[in-house]
Amino acid sequence: MQRAVINRWINFSPIDGPGNRTVIFFQGCNLNCSYCHNPETIEIYDNKSKIPGSLYLLTVDELIEKIKQNFPYISGITVSGGEPLLQLEFIKELFSKTKKLGLSNFIDTNGTIPLTEQKTLLDLTDGVMIDFKASNSADLIEVTGSDKLEIIKENIILLNDVGLLHEVRTVIAGGLINYQENVVEIAGFIAEIDPEIKFKLIAYRNHGVENSEGIIEPSTEDINNYKKLARTNGCKNIQIIK
Numbered sequence: 698m699q700r701a702v703i704n705r706w707i708n709f710s711p712i713d714g715p716g717n718r719t720v721i722f723f724q725g726c727n728l729n730c731s732y733c734h735n736p737e738t739i740e741i742y743d744n745k746s747k748i749p750g751s752l753y754l755l756t757v758d759e760l761i762e763k764i765k766q767n768f769p770y771i772s773g774i775t776v777s778g779g780e781p782l783l784q785l786e787f788i789k790e791l792f793s794k795t796k797k798l799g800l801s802n803f804i805d806t807n808g809t810i811p812l813t814e815q816k817t818l819l820d821l822t823d824g825v826m827i828d829f830k831a832s833n834s835a836d837l838i839e840v841t842g843s844d845k846l847e848i849i850k851e852n853i854i855l856l857n858d859v860g861l862l863h864e865v866r867t868v869i870a871g872g873l874i875n876y877q878e879n880v881v882e883i884a885g886f887i888a889e890i891d892p893e894i895k896f897k898l899i900a901y902r903n904h905g906v907e908n909s910e911g912i913i914e915p916s917t918e919d920i921n922n923y924k925k926l927a928r929t930n931g932c933k934n935i936q937i938i939k
């Protein structure tokens with residue numbers, strides 16, 4: 698029986714996909730972003746590791762029992778992290794059971810796990826929120842410590858093709874990379890696929906970040922200007938989170 702390492706969950710969230718959702722934060726991430734707001738979710742433990750007491754090691758059925766307590770107030774669940782798709786087999790089993798319960802399944806991912814061979818997972822999924830943290834390899838390495846640019850782009854194209862792309866998100870964290878260039882390039886990439894794809898620009902905030910030295914919170918004016926830039930470069934559906 699498989700178990701997942703889970704950091705925590707939120708019973709009710711109106712901001713992690715459509716409707717009211719239970720959000721499960723899986724433990725472990727394959728990136729190390731400078732501005733991570735959930736640094737405690739990064740360390741990877743496998744099922745056999747000694748799991749700290751603050752984490753949960755749960756079977757699918759144990760997790761389902763916790764989700765069921767939120768009936769009838771939720772429309773679905775969202776798996777987040779960390780990077781939830783590092784525990785992909787568990788998520789497939791979870792999604793197959795939540796589907797049978799009439800819930801919708803959303804994924805909040807950093808985009809770095811290839812989805813091209815994941816038909817079973819995609820068949821069980823209703824929507825995906827995917828990060829596009831920087832538009833070129835050098836800047837991705839600067840922000841995340843890793844270059845997965847081609848995988849991220851392939852995943853965005855694939856998710857749009859199969860009708861599962863809920864939104865593409867870029868965090869604007871001043872001082873890290875040149876966001877003028879990055880927003881232009883990411884917006885151009887999105888617009889070429891479909892100008893109506895939702896492009897969410899999120900203003901970095903220091904709160905909860907372990908080492909925020911050198912990272913600057915963008916002003917409202919900055920973020921409005923990035924929105925204009927994205928629109929100028931073809932995106933029609935832009936949302937900003939200040």
Ligand code: SF4
Pocket residue numbers: 726727728729730732733734735736738739778779780807
């Ligand atoms: S992908 Fe998300 S959870 Fe992972 S390090 Fe980056 S911000 Fe943190």
